Amino acid sequence: MFRTAITVLALAMCATAVQAQTAQEIVAAADKVRNPDKPFRVTATVTEYRSGTAVDRNVFDVFSKLDPQTNQFRDIMLYVSPPRDAGKMLLLNADNLWFYDPASRQSVRISPQEKLTGEASAGDVLTENLAANYAAAILGSESVEDASHRTRPCWHLDLKAAGDAATYNRVEYWVAKEGDEPVKAKFYADSGGLLKVLYYRLDGASTPSQAIIIDAVNRTLVTTVDFAAPHFQDIPDEWFQRDYLPHLKIE
Numbered sequence: 001m002f003r004t005a006i007t008v009l010a011l012a013m014c015a016t017a018v019q020a021q022t023a024q025e026i027v028a029a030a031d032k033v034r035n036p037d038k039p040f041r042v043t044a045t046v047t048e049y050r051s052g053t054a055v056d057r058n059v060f061d062v063f064s065k066l067d068p069q070t071n072q073f074r075d076i077m078l079y080v081s082p083p084r085d086a087g088k089m090l091l092l093n094a095d096n097l098w099f100y101d102p103a104s105r106q107s108v109r110i111s112p113q114e115k116l117t118g119e120a121s122a123g124d125v126l127t128e129n130l131a132a133n134y135a136a137a138i139l140g141s142e143s144v145e146d147a148s149h150r151t152r153p154c155w156h157l158d159l160k161a162a163g164d165a166a167t168y169n170r171v172e173y174w175v176a177k178e179g180d181e182p183v184k185a186k187f188y189a190d191s192g193g194l195l196k197v198l199y200y201r202l203d204g205a206s207t208p209s210q211a212i213i214i215d216a217v218n219r220t221l222v223t224t225v226d227f228a229a230p231h232f233q234d235i236p237d238e239w240f241q242r243d244y245l246p247h248l249k250i251e
Helices: 002-034 242-247
Strands: 040-050 053-067 072-081 089-093 096-101 106-109 115-117 134-145 151-161 170-176 182-188 194-201 210-215 221-232
Touching: 002 134, 002 151, 002 170, 002 182, 040 115, 053 115, 089 242, 096 242, 134 170, 151 182
Parallel strands: none
Antiparallel strands: 040 053, 040 221, 053 072, 072 089, 089 096, 096 106, 134 151, 151 170, 170 182, 182 194, 194 210, 210 221
16 A cells, blocks of 8 residues: 555656646747747837727837847847837846937836836837746646637646746746647736736737737726737847947847
């Protein structure tokens, strides 16, 4: 009986290890859908809605490149509009995020949770490798409605921050069992409170074409992030150096 108990315990421990590994693999597979595997450029339009009416809109050009040494994405986000903000930049390198203002030629370190407009934070628009930044566990299987109101069989995962590069302390994450598509996410503050709910829209695209972000307290506050004109582009490594920002000229 004692030997049987040990065997059962060993099998349970192995099953837990396999499940944890499988959870990381699911998140990694969804990362490949969310993020192209080559340096790329995409235009992100962030629109804030209040009770269905658009009240603010910002446009950014995002340049992203994976660092093979850290397995983290490095990003430059260039403010395009409104005109008062044109030329400002965000630089993400490892777990360091800098805001650069060409008027002062100064860069200031900020948090990825810094709001851009509405419910969208910098971390929601910048490229993030969730598999590298979070430890994942499977909570179960669940059918959820996606951004296009289709019911999708999904893996329900619990993601806990694994380091300073993570934007949020905890994320609930739903990934479609078919196609590894990210479907839905819930983001939590350090206190444990729910901050916002995000839905990904792909509709046949190879990467998400839109993110819909809903405030957790006031559901009339909605922000959309539309991704347009994604394409591969060579991006020099020096772009991702803080000291190079005053010299960076982007066409």
